[in-house]
Amino acid sequence: MRGVTGRLMLLDTASLYFRAYFGVPDSVKAPDGTPVNAVRGLLDFIDRLVKDHRPARLVACMDADWRPAWRVELIPSYKAHRVAEEHAVGPDQEEVPDTLAPQVPVIEDVLDALGIARVGVAGYEADDVIGTFTARADGPVDIVTGDRDLYQLVDDGRGVRVLYPLKGVGTLQVTDEAWLRERYGVAGRGYADLALLRGDPSDGLPGVAGIGEKTAAKLLAEFGDLAGIMAAVDDPKAALTPAQRRRLEEARPYLAVAPKVVRVADDVPLPPVDTALPRAPRDPVGLEELAVRWGLGGSLQRLLVTLDSQMLT
Template sequence: MTSAAGGPLLLLDGASLWFRAFHAIPDKITAPDGRSVNALRGFIDMVASLIVKHTPSRLVVCLDLDWRPAYRVELVPSYKAHRLDRTPDAAAGAEMVPDTLTPQVAMILEVLDAAGVATGGAAGLEADDVLGTLATRERDDAVIVVSGDRDLLQLVRDDPEPPVRVLYAGRGLAKAELFGPAEVSAKYGVPQQNAGHAYADLATLRGDASDGLPGVAGIGEKSASMLISRFGSLDALRAAVDDADADLAHGMRAKLRAAEDYLNAAAPVVRVVCDADVELSRSDVLPTEPADPARLRDLATAYNAESPITRLISALSAVRTT
């Protein structure tokens, strides 16, 4: 199988995208046996659309093998705690997921396997960490990370080559925004020269309610942006707290001192792992035809997904060949 010559490495945040597909498409759409297939159909359409638009040479759908890693919970116990499934018969540590979405994840993985699209995961870690590792270690092709999670903006880079861009799909793929260091700097007011790291520092100060991270009391996004812009990094800002000559208001020093323990814990929680032991299901080279065409046709019929799977096959066949 051949692939798009010189195309980017496309890294997809699997759960982030299929959650969005699930909520964007009515779950009254079902397979012949009555199972909901809205997330499946929407996700496969997303993959096909992204292939057509970005003509990647390689592609990996990145998976959560542990959606709430123990080391992050140990550091910040509130991390994602609000998303735990607390129903009486739920497994310990299970995430609260719509009943009709859970079975569709297995269906999606079946379709990706038959299509020949690689998936990747790292034991004990989240998809964010898989995305972070694959993007950081890439040395050949430009990288596009696709996610609805703003935390991944910390991965943007221009140097060292190759560049990493984040296609932020928080408002859906149709309204997705492509971020590099310049765009992160312009939107969040952080230094462009270290925009990725600076965004993670800003996020640590600001917090993130969607992840159960409270942030520093009294510091919102604007204050965090101003502080990181002025001092360049969270480390430099924290050093300034103990420097009597630093240009830092008394009230702000007090807030940062009070949050010292939180900052010690939260910084490594917010930063994605960039050296995980990632395992891929197969080569990440994007095929120009399905790995198992007969099985893919059978899945298309069984899951009432003929249209999106046909679009995926068409997208693969349109990939430029070497």
């Protein structure tokens, strides 16, 4: 990574523009009548995040592949229910609202013209891009996402926290290890083990039958991690109930592959990128053309003022 040092903010961009789309009325339109509620809402989100948290560096992380083949090969049900079988124009296309999809290229063009780093890598989800930037970071990291899967990256020792939007981005759950232990009984990497044990219907992860969140947390507290739990299954003296032992044994094939699916990658081949938050647009002429065509109005102007006046910390 090239750029200045200081706090790095990583945006789970799709998570945020989905929230913007559903949070801003679709009556917000371009001069030609095209809805731009997700575009303007995301710009407002970035403006608020920069004002409130003053990152020195910012990366908009993208889903180049929202359902990577290597994850599907391990667990075929992974995100299978999200595939738009009847409306897809290609294989494994995620179904999104009709008026949102056309706004995504506009979002990308505006971010590029602003000079905000935008990174997606073929074969990987935004989560994996975030995981790799986090692993390589040389300072504190704020991850802004509505996806709890990224709780696994929280690390107080390295200054990594998740800012989880509760209402817009004005009200954020600042997620650190203490909060995770209070809420889930685990922290950091332990959250990934908790997630794969309990399962997640929204991601097509079956989990272990009969083991919910509370039981998973108790098992992790008792045995440390997934490897410790499976060692306990093989130890007749370990403090597992017969039902737990049977269910974990039956789930062994799933548990052998689930960690690679659930844990975000930290070795994505990231392109060289300048992560420094821009003070001025990279392409002012192009940005002005986008602003006029799409009627970005006050949302873009406010962000430009904020970027120009930023005090990096």
